[in-house]
Amino acid sequence: MRGYPAVVPDRIADPWGSRTPYPRGGAWPVRVDTFLRDGVTSDEVEQWVPTASLLHSNGDAMDVAVKDGRMVGVRGRADSRVNHGRLGPKDLFGWQANESGERLERPLIRRGGELVETDWGSAMDAIVDRSRELLGEQGPSAFGIYTTGQLFLEEYYTLGVIGRAGLRTNHIDGNTRLCTATAAEALKETFACDGQPGSYADVDHCDVLFLVGHNVAETQVTLWARMLDRLEGPDPPKLVVVDPRRTVPARHADVHLPVRSGTNLALLNAILHELISDDQVDHAFVDAHTLGYDELLKRVRDCTPEWAAEICGVGADEIRAAAEILGAHDRILSTCLQGVYQSHQATAAAVQINNINLLRGALGKPGGGILQMNGQPTAQNTRECGANGDLPAFRNWANDEHVEQLAQLWNVDATAIPHYAPPTHAMQIFRYAEQGSIRFLWISATNPAVSLPELDRIRSILAKEDLFVVVQDLFVTETAELADVVLPAATWGEKEGTFTNTDRTVHHSGKAVQPPGEARADLDIFLDYARRMDFRDKDGEPLIKWHDAESAFKAWQACSAGRPCDYTGLSYEKLRAGGETQWPCNEQFPDGRERLYTEQDFYADPDYCESYGRDLVTGTAVESDEYRALNATGKAIIKAAEYLPPSEPPDEEYPLRLNTGRTLYHFHTRTKTGRAPQLAAAAPDVWVELSAADAQGHGVAEGDVVDVVAPRGVVRAPARITDIRPGVVFVPFHYGYWDSNGSADDHRRAANEMTITQWDPASKQPLFKTAACRIEKVADADGQAAPAPTTTASQPIASITPTVGGAAAEATEELAG
Amino acid sequence: MKIEVALRETHDAETDLAAELLRVGERHKADHDVYHLTRTLSGWSDRHVHRLAEQAERYELDLDADAVEEEQDRGVLARVREKGSELLGQRPEPGLLLLRDLRELHLAAARASLAWTVLGQGAQAVSDPELLETVTACHPETIRTMKWTVQKIKEASPQVLAS
CATH class of the missing domain: 2.20.25.90 (ADC-like domains)
Structure with missing residues (x-):
């Protein structure tokens, strides 16, 4: 270059x-x-x-x-x-x-109500002593493990084996439940197995980009750069965007559908209705490779654009325009993210996006694909390795043969691995802790005291006397403040491991520098716990037979062999040299596989599939014999669902719809991005986005301080007036209390003070984007605009000083050729 | 013809199921999935009751379309229970209570499902396609409710019994 x-x-x-x-x-x-x-x-x-x-x-x-x-x-x-x-x-x-x-440099332990520094031996002893006590008193059901989408593959796999075959608890989940659970569930519903069908390279070939609740410009910056480069090149794709906010992609869209939050399914059913009534269906594809089309026909028969327009608050003609674009092309790249996953009827809606591509035959070919996106860097590994509510390597908890495979791999009895019911999801883990039946909760690399819904409830659970809380993190987070033991962890760049992105690309992450103080790699902490707990297999040998990242990776490879996420063709040697590869990588695909299902070779065979599926409304798992009768030949499944109104619709007291989400410059609860000067300065504090109509109705101008009041809590922040659809209020969820300048006690900064404790019945993902609220003006602006970026979806209507980074944010770009 | 008997039995069973779903939901408000889903499922049964009342008119049988609503009004203690459930929600005993309530719900759903089976057979025997269509549309939803109660019992019982 x-x-x-x-x-x-x-x-x-x-x-x-x-x-x-x-x-x-x-x-x-x-x-x-x-x-x-x-x-x-x-x-x-x-x-x-x-x-x-x-x-x-x-x-x-x-x-x-x-x-x-x-x-x-x-x-x-x-x-x-x-x-x-x-x-x-x-x-x-x-x-x-x-x-x-x-950064945390030494372990902390709670003594006399205060967290004080201690040494590693004392901290681990406290954890092990409490673990043994509870195993004796109550057994495995006392233990909950709540991990993340930000550790490495080797760490998740190790944690999963410790949890399922060491402690033998069914209560293991990750914060991936908040970000990517619906992506996994939607793939399981349609293809009977997790696994991203598409590739980022589909952007290069597509004729239509269909972004549903996916503000890609802020969540995946370089993916949007790729889309922008297509949009500005010759033969650009048509762009259809569904989002209540006027996001950057919405500003570039051919059709933007700013639906009311909580109405995605109605819109998608109307689009399906149009594709069917205009007969823009690839019948050869549908007949040969799918089941369930007739059920869909019945379900969407009355879902006209006029019907949906009423529910969604967009024009019927705009819905038709979107359907016409989708009906006129088959190189359709459909993507979705939190606007679907964290909203009402999450799985049902995400599945209809799969259905649109199935009806168009837009699957497994360049430019014709589906990207059910992830929110976090290593969420894919949480899903694969069994550190969330799934068994490792996409094994089916309801298939005894799959459990037996794990038992042989780990050399334990199959009965030792709990599989009597689906693995317990995060919201239920916190419910059991609330009830007092989970008494030990190990939280790694996540901050539920800011990121879970209805924070007042979460704080009261974490603070319970009878709940022993271990927190493993980089900083004293809001969650760590409530812990009994805090373990200082090394992070990215300070430890070795691998992780996999949204389009199945596996990367190796090297150790560049030493961690600070006594901080240790998460893997080393888990291995130390397993050793101290003396977990054994059925021959009396140590349960965990690996000792570092590379040996953990090899153990995982053996676990993944023959499964859809097959890693057996990879090695640290190959990956260390920067040789990123997509899985599956094995003898059949030695260089990885760019797209799944190119030959409609689904992983849906009853003996092989990860899931028999669920009822999209009740969440009830489909039984093995039902699935076998339905799908003996392993086709893709078109599942239809009826639109239902949200459980907390706007009313007289709370007339507005609350929407929460991200901004480009921050990640999660800002533990890292809030400590990077350029990022912190770009979006320094919480704000509230209002439409001009709603602002005017409340006498609110740019920068005026408002309270957003929901039935469960209040957030106080300056108002940013934007092109968001009227009736919807947006609050970014990144802001907690560690840097709130003494206002920690009034709890008016975190968006999740307001969100509802409710989750999608199928994916169990919490509904962060569907609640009711009202606005109350508190004070006039102090001459300042709201602290929201001007470069993103929070772009103001008023002309104000734009967001800049100055010399400190200058980065070099070198163009080839 | 005794089809009116089957209509009435199905109507009554669905009314009971709808009301029982609401009662159980109110009692277990701190189990948020139970609370929200029972309301959705109760809505299904309420819709079934309305459709049955419509069908009954053709047989000059007077079935109350608003039976669920009236049943709810009679549940004067419901609000009290709802408040109480938030306090109860933090002690382990509600787990056992939830299992008991789910079992009762299952039985109510099973009764309703059987009533639909009988009604469906009757509709075929008397060659009433309109009634049969009602059965075909509604009965699967009642079965889904019944299956959900089993699933929820499977999920909830291990933790209740082992802790």
Whole structure:
């Protein structure tokens, strides 16, 4: 690349960087983005250590720059199939949080009501003593494990084996329940197995981009850059966007459907109605490869655009326009994310997106695909490795043969692995803790005291005297404040492991620097716990037979053999050299497989499939014999569902719809991004987005302080007036209390003070985007606009000072050719 | 013809099921999935009751279309229970109570399902396609309610009994 002119844009002001347009079927040009600490040049970098993004799910490959034993910057990898060298603002700047002076460096233990420093031996003894006590008193049902979508594959697999075959509890889940559970469930419903069908490369070939509740410009910055480059090139795809906010993609859309929150299913049923009534159905595909079409016909027969227009609050003609675009092409790339997954009837709606592609035969071919997105960088591994509500390697908990495979692999009796009911999901784990039947909760790398719904309830559960809480994290989070033992963890760049992105690309992440103080890799903590607990297999040998990341990876490979997520063709050697590969990677696909289902070779055979499916309304699991009768030949399943109104519709007291979500510059509860100066400054505090009509109705102007009042709590913040649809109020969920300047006690900053404790019946994902609220004006603006970015969906109607990063946010771009 | 008997039995069984679903939901409000889903399922049964009342008119039988609503009004203690459930929700005993209530719900759903079976046979025997269509549309929903009660019992009982 050297020798080509480099530009140096401010990547806070311009999050997506320079355009490199390309045509349909062309190669997305390489653009290498680099950011180095002030004063450091590329020539001074001593080592470049390959890894990938840890602050979103896109899996952008990058190298960490190391000098004098410190991280000094990052550079995108030109050879990556994912990002072709590009990085987003969180990648460019987020690594600086590793060096924050607030990192936990020693374990903490609660003594006399206070958390005080202790040594590792004492902290682990306290955990082990309590574990043994509870195993004796109550047994496995006393234990809950709540992990994350931000550890590494090796850590999840180890934790899963410890939980299921060591402690033998059924109560294991991840915060992936909040971000990606519906993606997994929607794939299980349609294809009887998890596994992303599509590829990011489908962007290069598609004629239609259909983004449903997926603000890709903010959640997967470089994926949007790829889409933008197609949109600005020759033969651009048509863009259809469903989102109540006028997001950046919505501003570029051919058709934007700003539906009322909680009405996705009505809209999608109307689109299906139109495809069917216009006979834009690939009947050959549907007949040969799917089941359930007749049921869909019946279900959507009356779902006219006029019917949906009434429910969704968009024009019937706009719905028709969207359906016409989808009906006129078969290279359709459909994607969805939290606007579907965290909303009312999540799985039912996500499944209809699969159905649209099935009806169009848009599956398993370049440009014709489905991306059920993930929210977190390693959520895919939580799902694969059995650290969420699934068994490892997409095994079916309701298939005794699959449980027997695990029993043989781990050398334990099958009866030792709980499989009498579906693994307990996160919301139920907290319910059991509330009731007092779970008395030990180990939380790793997540912050439920800010990220779960109805925080007042969550705080009261975590603070319970009879609940022993272990928190493993980088910082003293709001959750750690309530723990009995806090373990300081090493993070990305300070430990070795692998992780897999949304389109099944596996990356190795190297250890670039030493962790601070006594912080230890999460894997080492889990291994230490297993050793101290002396978990044994049925021959009396240690249950956990591995000792480091590479040996854990090999154990996982054996577990994955022959399953859809087959890793057996990979190795640390290959991955360490930056050789990212998509799974399945095995003898059949030695270089990985770009798209699943290219031959309609679904993983849906009754003996092989991960799931027999669920009733989309009641969540009831389909029984083995029912599934065998229905789908003996392993076809894709078209599942229909009836629209139901949300359980908390707006009323006189709470006339508005509450929507929560992300901003481009932050990740989760800002534990890292709030400590990276450029990112923190771009979106320094919470705000509330209102439409001009709703603002006017309450006498609110830009920057005025308002209370958003919901039945469960209040958030107080300055108002940002935007093009959001009237009747919907948006509050970003990132902001908690660790940096709230003394206002921690009044609990008016976190969006989840207001959200409802309710979840999708099939995926068990909480409904963060469907509640009612009202607005009350508190005070006039103090001359300032709301602290919301101007570059994103929070773009103001008023003309105010734009969000910039200045010299501190300048990153180099090098274009090839 | 005794089809009126089968109509009335199905109507009454669905009314009971709808009301029982609401009662159980109110009693277990702190088990949020039970609370929300019982309301949805009760809505199904309420819809069934309305359709049965419509069908009954053709047989000059007077079945109350609003029976579920009236049943609810009679449940004067319901609100009290609802409040009480939030307090109860934090002690382990409600687990056993939930199992008992789910069992009762299952039996109510099974009664309703059998009533539909009988009515469906009757509709075929008297060659009433309109009535048969009602049965075909409603009965599967009652079966889904029944299956849900079994699933929920399977999920809830291990933790209740082992802790």
